[in-house]
Amino acid sequence: MIIREDAIYGRQSVDRKDSISIESQIEFCKYELRGGNFRKYTDKGYSGKNTDRPKFQEMMADIRRGLIKRVVVYKLDRISRSILDFATMMETFQEYNVEFVSSTEKFDTSTPMGRAMLNICIVFAQLERETIQKRVTDAYYSRCQHGFHMSGAAPYGFQLEPTTIEGIRTKMMKPDPETADIAKLMFEMYSQPGISFGDIRPLLCRRGHPDLRQGNDTGLYLPTFEKPHLRTG
Known part of the structure; x- marks a missing residue:
């Protein structure tokens, strides 16, 4: 029972x-x-x-x-x-x-x-x-509108800089002088017809960019939105 x-x-x-x-x-x-x-x-x-x-x-x-x-x-x-x-x-x-x-x-x-x-x-x-x-x-x-960085590491091509907004300590993203040009090139490559994510890394490696040639996978950050948006933006 x-x-x-x-x-x-x-x-x-x-x-x-x-x-x-x-x-x-x-x-x-x-x-x-x-x-x-x-x-x-x-x-x-x-x-x-x-x-x-x-x-x-x-x-x-x-x-x-x-x-x-x-x-x-x-x-x-x-x-x-x-x-x-x-x-x-x-x-x-x-x-x-x-x-x-x-x-x-x-x-x-x-x-x-x-x-x-x-x-x-x-x-x-x-x-x-x-x-x-x-x-x-x-x-x-509201915090995003005021320029606060919410969380996580900065994407490739940017760096986080400590700052104070309205009396609150936070961080803001700013272009990284060492990688900003490479990030811009990655966007330009991806905007071209027929270029996929997989194509970008070998193209950059052939151009001699050291970060990618040394296997820095964290550098391969690209937003996941469609190419038409990228071309028209």
């Missing part, structure tokens, strides 16, 4: 350093269980925007195997920030008679009003996630 157990699920995103730790989440949930036995599933460094989380998927598989009777989370948005994913999850819970409990939010899922409040909360959880995403995207766009 299979004995069904309680399950605790915890999740923490890597980009939310101010969020409560998984360890603290587990302690809150254990209090809800009043000392009973439980299975623990934790996903650290995963977003709640979808269900592509290994331990979440393992928990759902155990539910379908009839091993779990109740799932406890610290807060609703720890298990999902997607309306569609949450609805699908709750359908599975209902199908396998699994109770859902949030240790910091009290929902009575046995009543229509309780289920409605649960759905309203997940709507706001998804809204918060999408608002954060837009704020981050807007911040990147």
Whole structure:
């Protein structure tokens, strides 16, 4: 005979350093269980925007195997920030008679009003996630407009120079005196009909450019856009 157990699920995103730790989440949930036995599933460094989380998927598989009777989370948005994913999850819970409990939010899922409040909360959880995403995207766009270098190494033909923009220390790209002419030549070659990426390296090597002849693969950077754009730009 299979004995069904309680399950605790915890999740923490890597980009939310101010969020409560998984360890603290587990302690809150254990209090809800009043000392009973439980299975623990934790996903650290995963977003709640979808269900592509290994331990979440393992928990759902155990539910379908009839091993779990109740799932406890610290807060609703720890298990999902997607309306569609949450609805699908709750359908599975209902199908396998699994109770859902949030240790910091009290929902009575046995009543229509309780289920409605649960759905309203997940709507706001998804809204918060999408608002954060837009704020981050807007911040990147604004920094790019002001000339900030966002991340990564400079492409071949450029170098990064420390600078200060509006009181903020950052880096900007500027032409590299030693390689800028070669980079320009690479663009000119690629813009010609019949010239492919594979043709450029041997052509440059035959012209005696030392970086390429010595096998400096990092130098072979070209944007991946179509030739017509390159010719008309």
